[in-house]
Amino acid sequence: MANLSDVAKKAGVSVTTVSRFLNGSLSLPDARAHQIRTAVDELRYVPNPHARRLSRGRSDAIGLVVPDIAGPFFARLVAAVEEEADRLGLGLVLHATLNRPARELRYLDSLRMRHLDGMIFVTNRAADSALLAAVRSCQHLVLLDEDVPGAKVPKVFCDNEAGGRMAGGYLAAMGHRSVLFVGGEADMVSGRRRYRGFEQEMHRVSDGPVRIERVLGRYIPETGRDAARRFLEMAPRPTAIFATSDEMLIGLIEVLRDALVTIPDDVSLLGFDDIGPLHLFAPPITAIRQPVRDLGRRALGVLLETLKTETGEAAPTEELLPVTLIERASVAPPTTRLKATANRKDMT
Incomplete structure (x- = not known):
């Protein structure tokens, strides 16, 4: 040879x-x-x-780290990055952390040790000091979808606060004044931003007092199931539910249907993500749509821009991609009966 x-x-x-x-x-x-x-x-x-x-001094490969590849959101995100990498002739190494902190740190270490040229990193949990320190030690790193507060690296997110505002304004305009908000953990930036926008717009658009109940947790079906069970125990019940992820939404619907709760007659339902086939549900689910394909493409573009710098460092920019309200059939004005029942409780 x-x-x-x-x-x-x-x-x-x-x-x-x-x-x-x-x-x-x-x-x-x-x-x-x-x-x-x-x-x-x-x-x-x-x-x-x-x-x-x-x-x-290069590996000719970039890494993509995601919490899992089973859920529709992350599966679509992986597909978007893979498609763009293939178009550009780049090798892509995929890692799933299974939401385990130790695995996140291990994969970040592979970037720090130069086993990869760069990395797009997605976490699905509230950041801690160990994760922040690991992110800070890396070059050629882009955060996608969820923030690690304090990390001075490029970030690409959807406009979570604008999505919250869209949801709050839409429900308030439909006449809802008592709403159950099902959101991410209190320490997660995406969850805080969605709630902030939602709460502000509900109060701005409403012509009277507003009551918002909250159930917080991970963006998984079990959080939605827990929220639905708590909804069934509330007296009076909210007239609408805003579930801030597709997976939460699926868990909610499972429990509500078992309890013979009809959407939107008994309660209106609004989702966030719109990655799964929500148009095939009965009724089709109204949702705030994340631009997942654009998120993946843009994150890769930002990473390639950092690879062109001599130091490997890039300005800690934060890009927010716009979201869209997709109106279907799961939200309706509260019936006179539901409205009267909800109004019996003192509003805050």
Whole structure:
């Protein structure tokens, strides 16, 4: 099997010249470049990718770290990044943390040790000091979807607060004054922003007192199930529920249907994400849609911009991509009966 020295000898140039030409770091006159390409073809020389990576100090791969790939949101996000990476001819290494802190730290360490050229990192839990320290120790890192407060790295999120405002304004305009908000954990930035926008717009649009009950937890079906069980115990019950993720929404619907609660006659239901087939539900679910495909593409674009910097550091920008209200059939004005029942409780 031919090696680099054989190619150099046949082309009549030095080994260094061949090496730099083949790895793209050296431009040559057409005649000299043709000599090297001809020697490569005639000798059937195949570069050693591992040796090339060592010589260039690069892995030729970027990492994508997500909490899991089973749920519809993260599966769609992975597909979006993979599609864009493939279009650009980039290698993508996928890691699922299974929501385990130790796995998050391990994968961040692989970036710090230069096993990857860069990384798009997605967490689905409230950040702690260990995660923040690990993120701060890395270069060529972009946070996607959820924040790690205090990390001065590029970030790409949907506009969570605007989504909350859309939801609050929509429900208030439909006449709802008593709402159950099912959101992310109190320490998660996405959850706080969605609630802040929701609460502000509910109060701004409403023509009277507003009551907002809250159930907080992870963005998983069990949080939705817990919220639905608590909803069934409330007296009076809210006239609408805002579930801030598809998976929470699915858990909610499971319990409500078992309890023979009819949507939207007994309670209106509004979702967030709109990644799953919510249009196939009965009734189709109104939701705030995240631009998941655009999120994945933009995160990769931002990462590639950081790879072009000499230091590996990039300005700690935060890009917010717009969300959209998709109106279907799961939200309706509260009936006179529901409205009167909800109004019996003192509003706050």
